[in-house]
Each structure stands twice: as structure tokens, then as C-alpha cells.
Amino acid sequence: MNTSTTLPRSxxxxxxxxxxxxxxxxxxxxxxxxxxxxxxxxxxxxxxxKSGVFAHFGSREELQxxxxxxxxxxxxxxxxxxxxxAERGLPRLRHLFDNWVxxxxxxxxxxxxxxxxxxxxxxxxxxxxxxxxxxxDVWMQALRxxxxxxxxxxxxxxxxxxxxLAFEIHGLILALHYEARFLHSEQALSRARLGFDxxxxxxxxxxxx
Numbered sequence: 303m304n305t306s307t308t309l310p311r312s313x314x315x316x317x318x319x320x321x322x323x324x325x326x327x328x329x330x331x332x333x334x335x336x337x338x339x340x341x342x343x344x345x346x347x348x349x350x351x352k353s354g355v356f357a358h359f360g361s362r363e364e365l366q367x368x369x370x371x372x373x374x375x376x377x378x379x380x381x382x383x384x385x386x387x388a389e390r391g392l393p394r395l396r397h398l399f400d401n402w403v404x405x406x407x408x409x410x411x412x413x414x415x416x417x418x419x420x421x422x423x424x425x426x427x428x429x430x431x432x433x434x435x436x437x438x439d440v441w442m443q444a445l446r447x448x449x450x451x452x453x454x455x456x457x458x459x460x461x462x463x464x465x466x467l468a469f470e471i472h473g474l475i476l477a478l479h480y481e482a483r484f485l486h487s488e489q490a491l492s493r494a495r496l497g498f499d500x501x502x503x504x505x506x507x508x509x510x511x
Contacts, residue, residue, distance in 0.1 A: 322348065323344060323348055323355060323358055323365075324368050324369060325372070326344055326348060327365060328369050328372050330343065330344070330347070331413075331415060332409070332414075332415065332418075333413060335418045335419070335421075336369065336370070336415065336430065339362065339366060339369065341362060341365070363428075363429060363430055366433075367430055367433045370415065370419070370430070370433040370434055370437055371433065371437075373416075373437070374440070377405070380404075380405050381398065381401040381402050381405055381441075382398070382441070382444055384397070384401055385397035385401055389511070390451050390455060391452045391455035391456075391457040392455070392458065392502065392506070392510055392511055393511055394448055394451070394452070395449060395451075395502075396502075398448055399471060399498050402475055403475070403478065403494055406475055406479055406482075407491055409479070410479070413483075414479060416434070416437070416438050417476070417479055419434045420438075442472065445468045445471065445472070446464045446465055447464075449462065449467045449468050456509055457511060458505045458510070459507055467501065467505065471501065474494050474497045474501075477494065478491065478493075481493075
């Protein structure tokens with residue numbers, strides 16, 4: 303038997319199966335939260351044995367962490383990377399926010415792992431909380447960097463506190479999610495966009511694009 307060819311094929315199939323499990327787990331977690339994940343439920347969805355699912359992760363905790371990583375990857379692909387094609391400065395910051403709002407509007411019917419995960423794990427130290435907090439921190443650093451670049455490009459006033467403005471932008475997203483998902487407010491999306499525009503207007507320079 304030529305193991306040089308059979309092993310890579312086996313490995314590739316295993317990776318495909320694991321990716322499919324993570325995809326199913328992410329869909330389940332957006333509805334039930336990370337704590338709603340179970341090896342048994344995923345085994346039923348995937349038409350696999352519990353031991354078959356368990357073999358790909360080793361523990362429920364590792365499964366949860368894999369879901370967090372996959373969610374973060376998709377978030378970057380939909381929100382962060384497309385915005386990099388925009389001009390550095392205020393145009394890029396606007397694109398970041400627009401992409402974020404667009405993704406949040408889709409999640410109104412499902413759920414945001416970052417938000418639900420924060421509720422589930424805010425007071426529960428451990429690897430899952432670390433993975434969640436680390437992912438959010440990476441994103442917030444990117445947002446603060448985008449604000450700082452807009453300031454350094456002269457699009458925002460020189461005295462703008464990048465961390466403070468990023469905090470306020472994040473607050474708009476949290477309010478949007480709360481009002482749209484929990485209160486079913488039909489004006490939530492427009493109010494979030496209006497709030498962002500007002501924030502930018504209060505900090506823009508006359509040379510802003």
C-alpha cells in the first residue's frame with residue numbers, strides 16, 4: 303500500500319468532516335449559545351456517532367473554542383478585509399461600520415456569538431472565555447487603529463481619542479443588536495447609522511472626504 307497517497311487523502315477527509323461539524327456547531331450556537339452546544343446534538347445533526355464527533359475535538363470545550371475561531375474568521379472576511387479596499391482614513395472607517403451594521407442586521411434573526419458569549423462567559427474564567435475575549439480584542443484593536451488612521455490622515459480632528467471613539471462606535475452596534483433583536487425596533491438600523499454619522503460629524507475636519 304502506498305501510504306504517501308492514502309494518508310493525505312485521509313487527512314483531507316478528516317479536515318473536511320471537522321469543518322462540516324464546526325459549521326453545524328456554529329449554526330447551532332447562534333441559536334442556542336455556546337453553552338447550548340453538545341456532542342450529542344451535533345452527532346444527530348451530522349448523522350455521526352458521539353465518539354466520531356468527539357474524536358475530532360476531544361472535549362466540548364475544544365468544540366466551543368473551534369466555533370469561536372470560525373466565527374471570528376467569518377467576521378474578518380465579511381467586515382474587516384473588505385474595508386481594507388477603501389481609502390485609508392474616514393472612508394475605510396465608514397466601510398468598517400457599514401459592513402459591521404450589515405452583518406449585525408443579518409444576525410438579528412440568529413444571534414451574535416460575541417454578544418451571547420459575553421453574557422455566558424463574562425464571569426467564567428477559562429479557555430473559552432479567553433478565546434472569546436481575545437477575538438473581540440483583536441477586532442477592537444483594528445477598529446481603534448482605523449479611527450487613529452482617520453485622525454492621522456487629517457479626516458478627524460487631531461485631538462480625537464481613538465479608544466474613546468471606538469468605544470462609542472461599539473456602543474452603537476450593541477444598542478442596535480439589543481433594540482432590533484430584543485425590542486424588535488424597526489428604527490434600530492436607521493438610528494445606528496444616524497448615530498454614526500453624527501459621531502463622525504462631531505469629530506470631522508473641514509477637509510474630510
